[in-house]
Amino acid sequence: MTMTRRTLGHAALALTAVAALGLPFAALAAEEAPDALIKRLSTDVLSTVKSDKAIQGGDLSKIIALVDKTVMPNVNFRRMTAAAVGPGWRQATPEQQKRLQDEFKILLVRTYAGALAQVNDQSIQVKPLRAAPEDKDVLVRTEIVGRGDPIQLDYRLEKTPGDGAGWKIYNLNVLGVWLVETYRGQFAQEINAKGVDGLIETLVARNKSNAAK
Numbered sequence: 001m002t003m004t005r006r007t008l009g010h011a012a013l014a015l016t017a018v019a020a021l022g023l024p025f026a027a028l029a030a031e032e033a034p035d036a037l038i039k040r041l042s043t044d045v046l047s048t049v050k051s052d053k054a055i056q057g058g059d060l061s062k063i064i065a066l067v068d069k070t071v072m073p074n075v076n077f078r079r080m081t082a083a084a085v086g087p088g089w090r091q092a093t094p095e096q097q098k099r100l101q102d103e104f105k106i107l108l109v110r111t112y113a114g115a116l117a118q119v120n121d122q123s124i125q126v127k128p129l130r131a132a133p134e135d136k137d138v139l140v141r142t143e144i145v146g147r148g149d150p151i152q153l154d155y156r157l158e159k160t161p162g163d164g165a166g167w168k169i170y171n172l173n174v175l176g177v178w179l180v181e182t183y184r185g186q187f188a189q190e191i192n193a194k195g196v197d198g199l200i201e202t203l204v205a206r207n208k209s210n211a212a213k
Helices: 005-015 025-029 034-051 060-074 077-085 094-116 179-212
Strands: 123-126 137-145 151-160 166-174
Touching: 034 123, 034 137, 034 151, 060 094, 060 166, 077 094, 077 166, 077 179, 094 179, 166 179
Parallel strands: none
Antiparallel strands: 123 137, 137 151, 151 166
């Protein structure tokens, strides 16, 4: 199936929601340079998607299970959610913050799971990393190359200290649009109108609607 540029962009973002299967990603993350980590992850993800018929068929439960097992330990999803929610995050109770993270994760997975079925002959090209050895926050720029024009897919990563140290993804840029900033405006409107609980209710409703499609 020939993919449109928009659909391939969705698939590019979806790749972040499905990690390489069976690899000790967290252990390797502390030892790898950020661009090497993204290259390995992207290559393995593409290989997995191409060979897994359940993922290609949009098996949401399998995708969510994979995200919980392999992706979440290697993404600073708390930071990603907090940045998307904006100032309202500081107003939220710990329970509200947990619900926001849970519903936001489901929203991302469900929004892009369908695009995985259309991944076919794409490959990843990682551009040269522009960072100093001491940098703790870097931008890794990549392109997904296949049919049609290349698709820009960039990652922002931070180096975390202590237990579980290593590079962790906290934002994505698909076709020039940053994921966190895209949702921040939407979420701010909901919080201004209905408060944090209102945003949670909206996310729950949207997830139920997506599940019914």
